[in-house]
Amino acid sequence: MEKNILSDTVNDMILSGKKVDTIKDKEEIKRVFANEGIPFFDKVIDFQVSFGGIWYKIGKKFYEGFQMDMFYFNTFEEKYELRYFRKENGKYFFQCMEYHYAGDFGPCIDEDGKIYHFCMGSFFISADNIEEFLEDEAIKYYMVNKHPNWLTRGAEKSEIDEFEKTKALNKIKRESFSGKYFEWWCNTEETIFIRIDLVSKHNRAEVYCKNQKVLEQLYKSNIPACVFPPNN
Numbered sequence: 001m002e003k004n005i006l007s008d009t010v011n012d013m014i015l016s017g018k019k020v021d022t023i024k025d026k027e028e029i030k031r032v033f034a035n036e037g038i039p040f041f042d043k044v045i046d047f048q049v050s051f052g053g054i055w056y057k058i059g060k061k062f063y064e065g066f067q068m069d070m071f072y073f074n075t076f077e078e079k080y081e082l083r084y085f086r087k088e089n090g091k092y093f094f095q096c097m098e099y100h101y102a103g104d105f106g107p108c109i110d111e112d113g114k115i116y117h118f119c120m121g122s123f124f125i126s127a128d129n130i131e132e133f134l135e136d137e138a139i140k141y142y143m144v145n146k147h148p149n150w151l152t153r154g155a156e157k158s159e160i161d162e163f164e165k166t167k168a169l170n171k172i173k174r175e176s177f178s179g180k181y182f183e184w185w186c187n188t189e190e191t192i193f194i195r196i197d198l199v200s201k202h203n204r205a206e207v208y209c210k211n212q213k214v215l216e217q218l219y220k221s222n223i224p225a226c227v228f229p230p231n232n
Contacts, residue, residue, distance in 0.1 A: 005175055006131060009138040013056045022053035022069050023080050032071070032080060043113030044070070044094060047130055058137065059144045059229035066106070066137075067098045068130075084108075093123055096130075107133065124199060131176040136195075139172065139184050143193055143208060144229060150193075150208045151215050151225040157203040160185075160194060163218065167192065192218060 023029050029045050048070050057065035071080040083106075084095035093116065097106035108116045108123060115133040116123040127133035143150060163169060164185075169192070172184040185194045191210040196203055208228060209215040216222055 007135060007138065007174055009142045010131075010134045013138050013141045014051075014054050014134070017055035017057060017065060020053045020055070020067070020069075022048075022073075023071050024049055024052055028080075032082065036082060036085070038085065038092065039111075041092065041111040043129075044092075044096075044109055044111060047096060047109055047113065051130060056137070056141070058140050059148065068096060069098065070094050070096050070109075088123070126181060126199075128178045128180070129176065132174075132178060132181075135174045135176050136182060136184075139193065139195075140229075146190065147210050149231075150210060150228045151212060152206055152208045152228040153215075153223065153225040155194075155205045155207045157196070157205065159207075160196060160203075160205050163192075163194070163207075167218070169194065 023032065026045055026049060029048055030040050033040055047068075051068040052071070053067075053069055055065045055067045070082055072083050073079070074081050082094060083098065086093050092111045093108045094110075095106055095118075096109040096115070099106045105118045107126065108118055109130070110116065110123075113129050114125055115127040115130060116125050118124075127136060168188055169185040170188065172186060179198075181197075181199050183196045183198060185196070186192060191214045193208040194205055195208075196205040207218070209218060209225070212225075215225055
């Protein structure tokens with residue numbers, strides 16, 4: 001499998017997380033698939049070999065963190081099993097990550113290595129591969145390492161267009177960014193970060209500001225916002 005080179009920020013994010021035991025051997029992974037009657041998919045297996053058992057966190061207080069792993073250990077039967085898989089429209093999807101907060105269902109990987117989030121019983125594509133997904137996450141990791149807390153709020157595309165006219169915003173580029181699912185922008189001072197969702201039909205965005213002063217300067221008014229990351 002051709003792999004994109006991960007940025008230093010992604011490497012720092014995954015190296016700083018804890019590691020847990022899991023299946024990493026290709027033949028052992030294939031045996032689990034065979035027991036479930038599932039075909040082997042090289043990109044799915046390569047994901048588990050490269051990233052299985054790795055945790056990462058965004059912020060010191062942001063829950064337990066996020067664990068990349070397609071498997072869990074069944075203590076009653078003393079064997080590893082797939083967390084979740086489903087075949088839909090002729091394609092297999094596998095849960096490949098556990099989000100340890102709010103009972104959320106973690107992201108899934110399809111047989112071609114693309115990453116999806118699962119919501120209301122449907123799959124929504126997030127990235128062409130795990131590298132693109134991690135680079136997306138790593139920008140938030142970089143932000144909270146730079147400043148522990150940010151103010152965030154949703155925004156319409158029309159608002160972002162106006163920001164681009166009045167603020168010097170620079171598009172963030174990474175080797176793995178396909179430009180199909182999201183865009184990241186920031187100002188030169190790195191006190192404003194904006195993530196635009198290119199998948200939703202309305203191109204909704206999340207705006208992150210360093211503090212209340214920056215937020216008010218951006219919106220030219222006192223408006224409500226949430227703290228990121230949540231203090232949990």
